[in-house]
Amino acid sequence: MTYLRRLPKFEYVGPRxxxxxxxxxxxxxxxxxxxxxxxxxxxxQMRRRERVPRRVIGLKGVAxxxxxxxxxxxxxxxxxxxxxxSLLSAPAIRQRYAILHETAAQIxxxxxxxxxxxxxxxxxxxxxxxxxxxxxxxDAQIKLSSHRGERWMPLRDFFPEFGRTVAQDDELLSEIKLxxxxxxxxxxxxxxxxxQSMDMTVxxxxxxVVLDDDGRTVRELRLAYANGAPTVFRAMKAEAVLCGQLFGxxxxxxxxxAACSESSPRTSWRxxxxxxxxxxxxxxKRAIRRSWQSASSQKGTK
Ligand SMILES: Cc1cc2nc3c(=O)[nH]c(=O)nc-3n(C[C@H](O)[C@H](O)[C@H](O)COP(=O)(O)OP(=O)(O)OC[C@H]3O[C@@H](n4cnc5c(N)ncnc54)[C@H](O)[C@@H]3O)c2cc1C
Numbered sequence: 350m351t352y353l354r355r356l357p358k359f360e361y362v363g364p365r366x367x368x369x370x371x372x373x374x375x376x377x378x379x380x381x382x383x384x385x386x387x388x389x390x391x392x393x394q395m396r397r398r399e400r401v402p403r404r405v406i407g408l409k410g411v412a413x414x415x416x417x418x419x420x421x422x423x424x425x426x427x428x429x430x431x432x433x434x435s436l437l438s439a440p441a442i443r444q445r446y447a448i449l450h451e452t453a454a455q456i457x458x459x460x461x462x463x464x465x466x467x468x469x470x471x472x473x474x475x476x477x478x479x480x481x482x483x484x485x486x487x488d489a490q491i492k493l494s495s496h497r498g499e500r501w502m503p504l505r506d507f508f509p510e511f512g513r514t515v516a517q518d519d520e521l522l523s524e525i526k527l528x529x530x531x532x533x534x535x536x537x538x539x540x541x542x543x544x545q546s547m548d549m550t551v552x553x554x555x556x557x558v559v560l561d562d563d564g565r566t567v568r569e570l571r572l573a574y575a576n577g578a579p580t581v582f583r584a585m586k587a588e589a590v591l592c593g594q595l596f597g598x599x600x601x602x603x604x605x606x607a608a609c610s611e612s613s614p615r616t617s618w619r620x621x622x623x624x625x626x627x628x629x630x631x632x633x634k635r636a637i638r639r640s641w642q643s644a645s646s647q648k649g650t651k
Contacts, residue, residue, distance in 0.1 A: 353396040359383075360404045367413055367494060367523060373406050375496040375519050382406055384521055386430060386469035389461055414468070414523060417441065423529030429468025429522045434459075436467060446527060448536035448555065452483035455540050471504070472522045474514050474580070477550045481508070481581040482573035483538045484525065486557035492524040499523070511579035531569075533560040535643035537636045540575070541628050543619070550575050551620045552628040556636035564648030567591045570604070570637065577612040577629055584611040587633070596641045605633040 364370045374382055383402035385391050386409075394400040408414060414430035417439040425441055436442055436453045443450045456462060456470070456479050470480040471491070481504060489504040493516050504525070507514050516522065536557035542548040553575030561568045570591045572584045587607035594600050614625035 353393070354398065356392070356395050357398065357401045359395075359402055361407060362404060363407045363410045365410050365412075367411060370406060370408065370411060370521060371494055371496040371519075373404075374521065384408060384472075386466040386472075387432065387464035389457075389465045390469060390473045390475070408468075408521075420526075425527045427467055427525045427527070429466065429472075429524060431467050433457075433462035433465050433467070433470075437462065445530055446487060448483050448486060448538050448557065449480070449527075452479050452538040452540075452555070455479060455538070467525060468522050471507070471525070472514060472516070474508055474512050476511065476578065476580055477553070477576045478581060479538070479540060479550055479553050479575055482553055482555035482575045483536070484527070485573035485581065485583050486536050486538075486555040486571040487527050487530075488571065490526045490528075491522055492526070493517075493520040494523040495520040501526075505573070505583045508580035508582070531559045533562070533564055533644050533647050534558060534569075535640045535647070536571075537639040537643070539632045539636045539639075541632060549619070552576050552614070552625050552632060554629065554632040554636045556633065556640045558637065558640040558644045560641075560644050560648075564645050565595055567594055567596060567641070572604075572608060572633065572637075574608075574612060574629065576625065577608075577614055579613070579615070582611075584608045586611055591637070596637075596645075601634050601637060604637065605630045608633045 382404045385405050385407045408430050414428040416428040418426045419441050420426055433453045470478050485505050490501050491504050492499055492501050509515055538555045540553040541551045555573045557571040559569035570588045572588050575581055587604050590604045590607050609626050609630055612629050614622045616622045
């Protein structure tokens with residue numbers, strides 16, 4: 350059993366600009382400084398003594414990290430400090446990136462969504478986090494900023510192992526970019542959890558389907574999983590099974606089997622590995638089916 354204790358003593362710093370944040374973390378010692386976004390995970394980590402930072406750097410005052418912006422190329426840019434509530438309120442996300450809207454709506458309750466941020470959900474590197482799989486199916490790129498400059502990378506390469514990201518100690522996640530959605534495309538995120546809300550994900554499956562101009566052949570499939578392995582991951586071998594094929598139940602079975610082979614879920618008090626694999630098999634098929642139906646229904650509307 351893990352006890353929640355009083356917060357340990359720390360110095361709090363409240364920078365107002367990204368440049369100030371980069372300079373504050375430029376020292377790079379892991380437990381010297383900790384970034385605090387909404388604090389919904391970070392405060393619990395401190396109360397459990399999993400993190401005991403000397404200095405906490407609050408990002409709330411950094412207004413330049415809080416935005417949802419449409420791009421000239423048709424894509425969308427989201428600042429790391431954008432709350433889940435702001436994601437849900439953005440018309441561009443509701444209309445053009447429905448899978449992200451649908452996923453954010455399934456996280457926690459309204460109080461949590463008012464303070465929890467997209468950056469914290471990604472950078473926390475929890476295998477059960479719900480936004481990373483949805484964002485991976487949208488082919489999201491992320492920007493890491495530091496006093497040395499900035500670099501972009503695909504989100505799918507961000508989690509090398511359980512609880513870790515490839516960010517250096519002097520880097521923070523500052524922005525998420527989504528490419529313009531292709532015609533005849535749609536995605537679905539299905540999350541299995543014990544109760545209706547306020548419970549962590551047992552297994553989460555994101556599927557995104559892009560159809561050819563005939564409206565029937567699958568040009569691209571992207572699949573990503575929460576709690577299917579020690580990190581959130583894309584199942585790229587399973588994706589390849591459906592690419593270039595007409596949609597059908599037989600090929601769907603093959604995709605689901607391939608996804609199970611790529612998964613390595615753990616046994617915990619929430620669910621054992623065998624049960625999680627059954628969920629992966631069933632939810633993969635269901636998520637692809639729904640995405641395909643939604644993408645193919647766009648034929649004739651474009
Ligand atoms: C009751 C409850 C229910 C929950 N339900 C869900 C759920 O259904 N689905 C789900 O996915 N999560 C859930 N969570 C977990 C959590 O709320 C989310 O992961 C949330 O999005 C974290 O965001 P935050 O802004 O609060 O991050 P914080 O707690 O502030 O930070 C989390 C971690 O990320 C680091 N960090 C934050 N921002 C950055 C940045 N920009 N760059 C680098 N590092 C950064 C912090 O140092 C910390 O290690 C739940 C939590 C609670 C308490």
